[in-house]
Amino acid sequence: MRQIERLVMHAMENEAQFKEVSGENSAPAIIVSNLVKSFGPQRVLDGISFEVRRGETLAILGRSGTGKSVTLRILVGLEPPDEGNASVLGVDMNGASAREIDDARKQMGFLFQHAALYDSLTVAENVAFPLVHHRRDLNAQQRTDRVHELLAEVGLEGHGKKMPSDISGGMQKRVGLARALALDPVVLLLDEPTAGLDPISSAEIDQLVMKLQKEYNLASIVVTHDMVSARTIATRIALMDEGKIVIEGSYEELQQSKERIVMEFLQRDLEQV
Amino acid sequence: MSTNPTAVSAVHSKPNLLLGMLEWFGEFGIFVWQVLCAAIKPPFEFKEFVRQLDEVGSRSLPLVMLAGAATGTVLALETRQSLVQFGAKSLLPTTIVYSVITEMGPIITALVVSGRVGAGIGAELAAMKVTEQIDAIATSAVDPRRLLASTRIAACIIAMPLLTLAASFSGVFMGWVASTLMEPITLVRFINQGFQGAGFKDFLPSTFKTCVFGLIIGCVASFQGMRARGGAQGVGSSATTSVVLSSLFVILADVVLVKIILLIWS
Ligand SMILES: Nc1ncnc2c1ncn2[C@@H]1O[C@H](COP(=O)(O)OP(=O)(O)OP(=O)(O)O)[C@@H](O)[C@H]1O
Ligand SMILES: [Mg+2]
Numbered sequence: 001m002r003q004i005e006r007l008v009m010h011a012m013e014n015e016a017q018f019k020e021v022s023g024e025n026s027a028p029a030i031i032v033s034n035l036v037k038s039f040g041p042q043r044v045l046d047g048i049s050f051e052v053r054r055g056e057t058l059a060i061l062g063r064s065g066t067g068k069s070v071t072l073r074i075l076v077g078l079e080p081p082d083e084g085n086a087s088v089l090g091v092d093m094n095g096a097s098a099r100e101i102d103d104a105r106k107q108m109g110f111l112f113q114h115a116a117l118y119d120s121l122t123v124a125e126n127v128a129f130p131l132v133h134h135r136r137d138l139n140a141q142q143r144t145d146r147v148h149e150l151l152a153e154v155g156l157e158g159h160g161k162k163m164p165s166d167i168s169g170g171m172q173k174r175v176g177l178a179r180a181l182a183l184d185p186v187v188l189l190l191d192e193p194t195a196g197l198d199p200i201s202s203a204e205i206d207q208l209v210m211k212l213q214k215e216y217n218l219a220s221i222v223v224t225h226d227m228v229s230a231r232t233i234a235t236r237i238a239l240m241d242e243g244k245i246v247i248e249g250s251y252e253e254l255q256q257s258k259e260r261i262v263m264e265f266l267q268r269d270l271e272q273v
Numbered sequence: 274m275s276t277n278p279t280a281v282s283a284v285h286s287k288p289n290l291l292l293g294m295l296e297w298f299g300e301f302g303i304f305v306w307q308v309l310c311a312a313i314k315p316p317f318e319f320k321e322f323v324r325q326l327d328e329v330g331s332r333s334l335p336l337v338m339l340a341g342a343a344t345g346t347v348l349a350l351e352t353r354q355s356l357v358q359f360g361a362k363s364l365l366p367t368t369i370v371y372s373v374i375t376e377m378g379p380i381i382t383a384l385v386v387s388g389r390v391g392a393g394i395g396a397e398l399a400a401m402k403v404t405e406q407i408d409a410i411a412t413s414a415v416d417p418r419r420l421l422a423s424t425r426i427a428a429c430i431i432a433m434p435l436l437t438l439a440a441s442f443s444g445v446f447m448g449w450v451a452s453t454l455m456e457p458i459t460l461v462r463f464i465n466q467g468f469q470g471a472g473f474k475d476f477l478p479s480t481f482k483t484c485v486f487g488l489i490i491g492c493v494a495s496f497q498g499m500r501a502r503g504g505a506q507g508v509g510s511s512a513t514t515s516v517v518l519s520s521l522f523v524i525l526a527d528v529v530l531v532k533i534i535l536l537i538w539s
Contacts, residue, residue, distance in 0.1 A: 129413060
């Protein structure tokens with residue numbers, strides 16, 4: 001009798017461990033609760049809440065100026081919210097100590113809307129920047145190899161020696177993505193990764209994000225204007241309007257919605273296809 | 274309407290100006306403290322520091338030496354006039370050496386550096402700020418204050434005394450050239466007379482003073498750069514204000530430091 005009990009216990013533990021690793025059941029990697037943010041008289045975020053677990057991709061859509069970028073900036077601790085919390089990997093990105101925040105940031109990849117490449121460094125040096133600062137175990141050769149690998153992944157092999165000002169906007173975006181991936185993040189925050197890219201490159205970036213998602217079991221948020229891309233890569237889609245999340249769910253759930261703004265977004269998508 | 278809008282805004286702007294100034298000093302103090310805390314923690318950004326030392330030091334050298342040379346020449350020409358009037362012509366070398374080394378060299382160097390380096394650092398950091406590059410550094414879990422500000426400030430502190438030395442050297446040398454053209458005197462004699470009765474320790478405080486000038490220039494320029502807002506205009510105004518404020522503070526600090534040095538050293 002005891003024996004069986006023990007066996008059952010063991011099996012349960014194993015399962016719990018498996019779930020822990022695969023991300024199910026564990027605490028969400030990203031928890032945003034009730035964010036409020038104003039700039040002067042303008043209330044940009046008005047009570048935003050969502051959660052993203054490992055293995056999930058949340059696509060955030062919304063009209064220009066509804067506060068999508070501001071939400072991501074709060075998530076990475078660049079902007080303090082007026083109210084509410086944003087925590088990533090259990091770290092309160094506004095209240096925790098600088099060291100805790102930096103530890104969380106090392107596990108996060110962030111792509112800025114305008115790429116924000118270091119314009120005094122070459123493309124390769126840009127991608128190497130996080131490695132130089134946080135992977136002191138790598139020697140110069142290993143670092144170069146890793147940079148090559150990352151540039152190849154975003155389809156930019158052979159452009160490493162160029163300066164950011166000498167490559168196109170879409171290429172800058174992809175360099176920014178390579179830099180965000182340098183430290184093998186577990187949380188990926190991408191602000192319009194495919195904006196300004198042709199359909200073929202966009203599809204490639206989508207594929208890359210999905211591949212990483214599968215391989216590393218990431219928790220990611222992708223801000224995009226592209227419903228096709230959102231449908232492809234996201235497990236859930238959130239639609240923001242006037243500082244609130246109007247609806248959050250799968251593409252099919254969005255299709256059921258009778259909200260005007262949701263229908264308008266989907267309408268446009270159908271027209272495109 | 275009977276109320277004059279400009280009068281109203283003038284009344285309002287006075288406390289605002291004072292408040293703004295207090296706010297600026299508060300934020301500046303916090304910034305300097307944070308930079309200091311960040312700077313003493315390893316790992317040190319040695320590569321960036323060397324790059325800045327080159328930028329601040331080597332590249333300012335020609336300009337600083339030229340300014341020093343001009344000062345030495347003018348000083349020789351002007352003082353000779355008045356010394357001759359008082360029949361104290363033989364004091365010319367001493368006057369030149371003393372004024373150049375204790376005051377003219379340091380202050381001229383500091384003003385030249387705050388123009389050249391202050392504008393450079395202010396504009397560079399401001400451009401990085403408005404294009405989100407400083408945010409990008411922060412999201413890479415690197416402290417921008419350590420990587421960008423502390424290295425530049427350290428470079429200013431180290432470069433200033435060296436640059437001052439160069440400026441003073443060319444000032445004294447050109448002072449001699451100007452003197453010897455009017456009334457021949459050998460360089461050795463000029464130097465011997467100039468340094469008569471002066472020891473090494475007489476020139477120490479004025480050299481340390483320049484470290485403080487370097488600290489001021491580096492801190493003000495980094496601070497103004499890193500708090501820039503807006504686009505091209507923001508970058509421009511950051512560059513301007515960092516030059517204006519660092520020159521102003523250098524001059525004010527000079528007054529205070531001269532007083533302190535005189536109190537302690539004499
Ligand atoms: N630093 C700031 N100061 C003042 N206002 C700001 C600031 N940052 C953002 N805003 C305002 O917040 C609002 C939301 O900006 P945000 O960049 O998040 O929009 P967005 O949803 O990302 O739009 P887009 O799709 O065009 O990128 C905008 O109206 C903007 O004017
Ligand atoms: Mg945006």
